Structure formats: C-alpha cells, structure tokens
Amino acid sequence: MSFINDPIGFLAEWITNFLSGFLPEAWVIFIVTLLGVIITASFGLIIVIFLIWLERKIAARFQDRLGPNRAGPYGLLQTFADMIKLITKEDVVPEKADKLTFNIAPILSVVAVLLIWAVVPFAPGWIGTDLNVGVLYIAAVGSFGILSILMAGWSSNNKYALLGAFRAVAQLISYEVPMLITLMVPVLLARDMGMMTIVESQNLWYIALAPISAIIFMVSSIAEVGRTPFDLIEAESEIVAGYHTEYTGMKFGMFFAAEFLHAFTIGVIFAILFLGGWRGPGAEEFRLLGVVYLMLKGLLGYFIVMWVRSTLPRIRIDHMLAFNWKFLTPLSLMLLVMTAILDKIFGDTALRLPLLLAGNVLVLFLGWLALRWASRRQTKTRRVFKKRPVAKPA
Amino acid sequence: MTVEQAVFLFTSFLILFSGFMMVTRQNLVHAALYLVVALFGVAVIFVLLEAGFLAVVQVLVYIGAIAILMIFAVMLTRGDVSQEQEPVNANFGWALLLAALFCFGLIVLIGQWPAIDSQAPALDPEADTVLDLGAALVSPDAYVIPFEVASVLLLAALIGALVVARPQKKNPRSAK
Amino acid sequence: MLSNWIFVGIFISIAAVFPLLPIVLARFLAPRKPNPIKLDTYECGMETVGDTWVQFKVQYYIYALVFLVFDIETVFLFPWAVAFDVLPLFAVLEGVLFIVILVGGLLYAWRKGALEWA
Numbered sequence: 040m041s042f043i044n045d046p047i048g049f050l051a052e053w054i055t056n057f058l059s060g061f062l063p064e065a066w067v068i069f070i071v072t073l074l075g076v077i078i079t080a081s082f083g084l085i086i087v088i089f090l091i092w093l094e095r096k097i098a099a100r101f102q103d104r105l106g107p108n109r110a111g112p113y114g115l116l117q118t119f120a121d122m123i124k125l126i127t128k129e130d131v132v133p134e135k136a137d138k139l140t141f142n143i144a145p146i147l148s149v150v151a152v153l154l155i156w157a158v159v160p161f162a163p164g165w166i167g168t169d170l171n172v173g174v175l176y177i178a179a180v181g182s183f184g185i186l187s188i189l190m191a192g193w194s195s196n197n198k199y200a201l202l203g204a205f206r207a208v209a210q211l212i213s214y215e216v217p218m219l220i221t222l223m224v225p226v227l228l229a230r231d232m233g234m235m236t237i238v239e240s241q242n243l244w245y246i247a248l249a250p251i252s253a254i255i256f257m258v259s260s261i262a263e264v265g266r267t268p269f270d271l272i273e274a275e276s277e278i279v280a281g282y283h284t285e286y287t288g289m290k291f292g293m294f295f296a297a298e299f300l301h302a303f304t305i306g307v308i309f310a311i312l313f314l315g316g317w318r319g320p321g322a323e324e325f326r327l328l329g330v331v332y333l334m335l336k337g338l339l340g341y342f343i344v345m346w347v348r349s350t351l352p353r354i355r356i357d358h359m360l361a362f363n364w365k366f367l368t369p370l371s372l373m374l375l376v377m378t379a380i381l382d383k384i385f386g387d388t389a390l391r392l393p394l395l396l397a398g399n400v401l402v403l404f405l406g407w408l409a410l411r412w413a414s415r416r417q418t419k420t421r422r423v424f425k426k427r428p429v430a431k432p433a
Numbered sequence: 434m435t436v437e438q439a440v441f442l443f444t445s446f447l448i449l450f451s452g453f454m455m456v457t458r459q460n461l462v463h464a465a466l467y468l469v470v471a472l473f474g475v476a477v478i479f480v481l482l483e484a485g486f487l488a489v490v491q492v493l494v495y496i497g498a499i500a501i502l503m504i505f506a507v508m509l510t511r512g513d514v515s516q517e518q519e520p521v522n523a524n525f526g527w528a529l530l531l532a533a534l535f536c537f538g539l540i541v542l543i544g545q546w547p548a549i550d551s552q553a554p555a556l557d558p559e560a561d562t563v564l565d566l567g568a569a570l571v572s573p574d575a576y577v578i579p580f581e582v583a584s585v586l587l588l589a590a591l592i593g594a595l596v597v598a599r600p601q602k603k604n605p606r607s608a609k
Numbered sequence: 610m611l612s613n614w615i616f617v618g619i620f621i622s623i624a625a626v627f628p629l630l631p632i633v634l635a636r637f638l639a640p641r642k643p644n645p646i647k648l649d650t651y652e653c654g655m656e657t658v659g660d661t662w663v664q665f666k667v668q669y670y671i672y673a674l675v676f677l678v679f680d681i682e683t684v685f686l687f688p689w690a691v692a693f694d695v696l697p698l699f700a701v702l703e704g705v706l707f708i709v710i711l712v713g714g715l716l717y718a719w720r721k722g723a724l725e726w727a
Contacts, residue, residue: 065436068612069619072615072616072619073619073623075616076616076619076620076623077623079620080620080623080624080627084627122631125635126631126634126635126638126639127635127638127639127640128635128639129639129640129641129642130632130635130636130639130641131643131647131648132648133648134645134648140463140466142632145628145632146625146628146629146632149624149627149628150621150624150625150628153620153624153627154617154620154621154624157616157617157620167616167620168613168614168616168617168620169613170485170613170614170617171485171486171561171563171613172485172486172489172563174687175486175489175490175493175684175687176489176617178489178493178497179489179490179492179493179496179497180492181497182492182493182496182497182498182501183492183496185497185501186469186496186497186500186501189501189504189508190466193462193504193508201508205505205508205666205669208501208505208669208673209668209669209672209673212497212498212501212672212673212676213672213676215497215676215680216676216679216680216683219679219680219683220683223683223686223687223690226687226690226691227690227693230690230691230692230693230694231691232563232687232691288635288639289631289632289634289635289639290632292631293628293631293632356726357725357726360672360724360726361724361725361726364675364715364719364724365719365724368679368715369712369715372708372712375686375708376705376708376709379690379693379701379704379705380701380702380705382693383693383696383698383701384698436615437611440618477618480611480614481611483611485613485614486687486688488614490684493680493684494677494680494681494684497680498673498676498677498680498681499677501673502670502673502674502677505669505670505673506670509666509667509669509670561691563687563688563691563692564688564691564692564695565692566688566692567687567688567689567690567691567692567693567696568692568695568696570685570688570689570692571689571692571696571700571703571704572696572700577700577703580685580703580707581703581706581707581710583685584682584685584706584707584710584711585710587678587681587682587711587714588710588711588713588714590678591674591675591678591714591717591718592714592717594674595671595674595717595718595721595723598667598670598671598674599667599671599721599722599723
C-alpha cells in the first residue's frame with residue numbers, strides 16, 4: 040500500500056517495522072495500539088472545538104442573525120476564548136456535596152461519549168477496533184452517560200439538581216427502547232453487528248430500505264442527547280439548569296463539550312448505519328476520501344439535529360414520554376417485524392427495495408390512521424357543558 | 434505472567450474490593466455505585482473469556498438498567514440519606530463464622546470436581562459465536578422452547594412488577 | 610478477538626485522562642476564594658428550605674422497570690437478527706412471536722395506566 044492510498048496503514052506498518060528493530064513484539068503492539076487510541080480520541084476532542092463554533096453560527100443564521108464574528112476571522116477562535124474563560128473561572132464545589140462522585144461525574148460523561156469513537160469506521164480498514172458486537176457496544180456505553188447524570192444530580196446535594204437528574208434519566212431510558220429496536224434494523228439487513236460489516240454491505244444505503252426506522256432512530260437519538268425539542272433536561276426556565284446546576288468552570292465545560300460531541304456522534308452513527316458510512320466513489324482506492332465522505336454525511340446528520348433544534352418548541356415531559364411509549368415503541372416494533380418477515384422472504388431478490396419501501400409506507404400509513412383514531416376518540420369524550428342561564432336584557 | 438493473567442488478577446481484586454465496600458457502606462447510594470464497579474469488573478471477566486457479546490450485554494442490562502433501577506429505588510425511598518445505620522449488629526460473629534464455613538465447604542466441593550484441572554476445548558477462531566448463539570436460540574433442536582418461555586417469563590415479570598408498583602389511583606369517593 | 614478489546618481497555622484509560630487535563634489545568638489557573646455563601650447550596654437565591662430529598666414519585670421506578678423488560682427483550686433479539694441468514698422462515702416467525710408476546714406486555718402496561726406521567 041502506498042502512502043497516497045492508505046496513509047494510516049502505511050504509517051502503522053512503518054512504525055511497526057521501525058520499533059520491531061529494538062523492542063519485543065508485545066511492546067510494539069502496545070505502542071502502536073496506544074498511538075491509534077490517542078489519534079482517535081484526539082480526533083473526537085478536536086472536532087468538538089470546530090463543532091461548537093459551527094453550532095453557534097448555524098443557530099444564529101436560523102435566527103436571522105450573524106453569530107460570533109469578533110474573535111478571529113468569522114469568529115473561528117470563539118471556542119478557544121470560551122475555553123479560556125471556563126478554565127479561569129473559579130471551581131466552586133458546594134460544601135455538602137459528595138466530593139468523589141461530584142468530581143467523577145463530568146469525567147464519566149466525556150468518557151462515555153469518547154468511547155463511541157473507538158468503533159467508528161472511518162475508511163476501509165481504518166477503524167479503532169472492529170468489535171464483532173459494535174452496535175450493541177454503542178448502546179452499552181450510552182448507559183455510562185446515564186449513570187453520570189444520576190451521579191451529578193445526586194452528589195450536588197441540591198433539590199433541583201436531583202429532580203432534574205431524575206427527569207433526565209427517565210427521558211433517556213425511555214428513548215433508549217426505540218433506539219435499540221431501530222438499531223436492530225441495520226443489523227438485520229446486514230446480518231452482522233460489526234460496524235465495518237454494516238458499512239461494507241450497504242451497496243444500497245439502508246435509508247432506502249428502512250426510511251421510517253431511520254427517522255425513528257434520528258428522533259430517539261436526539262432525545263438521547265437531550266436536544267430540543269427534548270431538552271427538558273437543561274431547560275433554564277423549568278429546572279434552573281437541571282443536573283448540572285452546581286457545576287462551575289471546567290467541570291461544566293466538560294458536560295457542555297460532552298453534549299456537543301454526543302450530538303455530532305449520533306450524526307456520524309446515523310451516517311454509518313443508514314447513509315452508507317464511508318462509501319462513495321473512490322473510497323476504496325483513496326482511504327482519505329472515505330473519511331471525507333463520512334464526515335460530510337455526519338455533518339449532514341448534525342445539520343438535521345440543529346435544524347430540528349431551531350424549528351421546534353420544547354415538549355412537555357408527559358407528552359414526551361407518552362410519545363415514546365405509546366407511539367414510537369409500537370411503531371418501531373411493527374417496523375422490525377415487517378422488515379424481518381419481508382427481508383427473509385424477498386431478501387435476495389430484486390424485489391427487496393420496492394417491497395421494503397412499500398412496507399415502510401404501509402406501516403407509516405397505519406400509524407397515521409392510529410393517531411387519527413386516537414385524536415378523534417379524545418375529541419368525542421370532551422365534556423359538553425350544560426346550558427347555563429344567561430342574563431338577558433329585559 | 435501474561436497480559437491476560439495480569440488483567441484477570443487486577444479485575445478480580447477490583448470485583449472483590451468493590452463487593453466488600455458495597456456491603457459495608459452506610460451510605461446506600463455509595464453502595465449502589467460500588468455495585469456498578471463490581472458489575473463492570475464482571476464484564477471485563479467476560480471479555481477475558483472471549484465472550485464479547487455477553488460483556489456488552491452485561492454493561493447494557495446490568496449497569497444500564499438494573500443498577501439504575503436500584504439507584505432509583507434507593508434515592509426515592511431513602512428520603513434523608515444522612516440517616517446512618519450501623520453496618521453490623523449483635524449477630525455479626527455468628528454470621529461471619531457461618532459465611533467462612535460455607536466458603537470453605539464450597540472450595541472443597543468444587544476442588545473435588547473432576548474436570549477442574551482440564552482445559553475447555555479450544556474454540557475455533559473463525560467461529561462467529563454470536564451467529565451460533567442466534568441460530569441456537571431459535572432452532573427446534575436447541576433452545577427455542579426456553580427462548581419462548583423467556584418471553585413469557587418477561588411478560589409475567591412485567592405484569593407482576595406493575596401490579597405491585599402501580600400507582601394507586603386515589604379515589605375520593607371510596608371514603609363512603 | 611481479545612486484541613480488539615485491548616484497544617477498548619487502553620481507550621478507556623486514555624479517555625479518562627483527556628477530560629482530567631483541563632480540570633487539573635483549571636485547578637492551577639482559576640482563583641480559589643471560597644466563602645460560606647458561595648459554598649452554599651443553590652436554591653434560586655434563597656436559603657434552602659428543608660432537607661435535600663425529592664417526593665417519592667413511583668412513576669420514575671415504573672419507567673425504569675418497563676425499560677428493563679424491553680432492554681432484555683432487545684438483547685435476546687440481537688443474536689436472532691445476526692443469525693438471520695442461516696434461519697429458516699419459521700425461525701424468523703418464532704422471533705416475531707417473541708416480539709408479539711412482549712407487545713402484549715406493553716399493551717397491558719398501557720391499559721393499566723402505568724405509562725401515564727401523572
């Protein structure tokens with residue numbers, strides 16, 4: 040492999056050969072793995088800096104204003120300015136807070152999001168580690184994030200933080216159910232849980248084979264991150280600042296960075312599972328192109344998240360949970376059953392695409408009918424007020 | 434000492450330590466968090482046994498659902514967490530003796546198991562264990578009956594737990 | 610296969626170090642002037658009233674419970690989905706039966722009002 044086609048593979052081989060000259064093999068593997076880890080983790084963190092600027096600019100444009108444009112050209116250095124500000128703020132730990140848990144919670148929050156990047160396939164052959172259970176691994180590290188919220192809320196020794204943490208965890212675990220079920224649809228279509236295999240088997244992007252599942256996955260991922268319309272977790276007018284009320288300075292900065300990185304990460308995961316990942320013209324030849332394609336598709340997913348954020352108002356918690364348990368979960372289960380049966384019968388034939396599309400449309404239609412019936416039932420049981428005597432002029 | 438052995442020793446100490454801390458903490462939320470550490474250690478043991486699927490299932494189900502359920506229960510029912518309770522009572526000595534006897538008996542019993550020194554047959558490195566698991570779960574001459582019974586069991590657990598925990602509708606007219 | 614997981618192990622350690630660096634840096638760069646009012650618990654600018662506890666709302670527990678059941682259900686279904694190619698059609702229908710039984714459970718919870726927030 041030449042340097043142009045596969046830079047990382049070339050470098051890895053060169054470093055391995057170089058180090059094998061004077062180190063035992065176990066150490067060589069360890070050092071190469073360590074370098075891979077540092078590159079992957081740094082990639083995630085450096086992207087956050089760019090993302091925060093991008094988010095502020097795009098949110099501003101949606102609101103018909105300019106966004107940051109003072110610090111550096113086009114406001115590009117704004118994130119650095121924010122970071123410096125957060126680092127130099129005093130780190131106030133409340134007296135009665137539980138010190139160890141209080142300090143671990145923001146670190147756990149960032150770790151939970153960074154761990155997802157270990158299984159993201161950037162290009163053919165460039166993946167942190169091709170676990171054979173990659174998809175389930177992503178769901179599992181999400182649960183560390185949930186735990187960090189509980190730890191943050193409880194250790195603050197603050198009623199509002201605790202209440203906010205409970206509501207946040209209720210929302211997150213509720214929306215994990217449709218997320219897991221719709222995560223199963225690409226696994227079903229690719230017959231494997233490994234992320235690289237899912238991308239490699241997408242000759243036809245899975246969003247064409249399972250569009251409604253993709254939409255449900257996007258919706259439940261937005262709820263998992265805690266973005267509007269599901270941002271009750273940090274709604275300032277409702278619960279002060281929710282579970283991170285008592286956090287100041289860089290610890291709050293860690294929660295902040297974790298949320299932005301999480302939003303971009305779900306854009307990238309959506310791109311991998313449904314939009315074909317690194318697939319595109321020339322990606323197998325020139326690996327860097329694969330990374331470019333993946334980042335473009337990930338940014339598209341991130342743009343959709345920001346678009347939804349700028350458009351929709353915040354949803355009340357009982358509406359949000361009812362929407363999840365009474366609409367999204369049954370709908371995603373029906374889609375899974377339909378996809379499973381149709382894919383088994385017609386999976387190898389040319390009828391796969393039109394039949395699966397038709398099945399999705401059918402399930403969507405049935406879902407719309409069910410919603411219409413439910414709203415009509417509600418209207419019918421509205422109380423009819425008795426006519427009360429009204430004063431009439433004599 | 435290979436890397437695997439070192440990781441195994443470290444993880445075992447971690448599990449034992451957090452298990453011990455969990456049962457001796459007075460603050461119940463701390464105990465629940467030590468439980469999370471112990472469960473994570475078990476997941477690492479699964480990885481060492483080349484059962485990656487079970488490791489992520491352990492994290493996803495135990496830490497992501499069961500530990501959170503327990504923490505909810507502790508935080509919601511405890512009220513004032515600063516109510517410290519004595520971790521030991523008058524019967525501590527007898528309990529310790531009984532536990533030591535039980536542990537010793539278990540070690541002797543398992544040591545007499547004939548297969549304890551033999552190694553398990555090596556797994557074919559090309560075998561896709563998750564695929565085999567999936568095929569075994571629904572094939573009629575393997576585990577399809579337990580698979581379906583598991584779903585009925587989950588249904589029964591759901592219904593039972595809801596019956597016990599369901600919010601009682603406060604009916605003001607029932608006072609008559 | 611184990612070598613894959615070693616990457617994850619090293620990743621966890623490095624990923625735990627990365628957020629520690631800015632926090633430790635802040636410890637050196639940030640001022641530390643604690644006074645009793647700053648260290649007090651926040652309650653919208655007032656003195657805190659009562660102990661820090663939240664009224665027991667059983668609904669949180671019920672959501673966690675229903676989530677647990679569906680979590681285990683999806684965990685059972687993932688190997689079924691992976692083995693799709695080698696399964697005959699009726700094995701697929703067995704999985705569908707599994708899902709249908711648990712949808713029955715969801716319907717029960719729905720009708721009994723366990724999914725209401727109030």
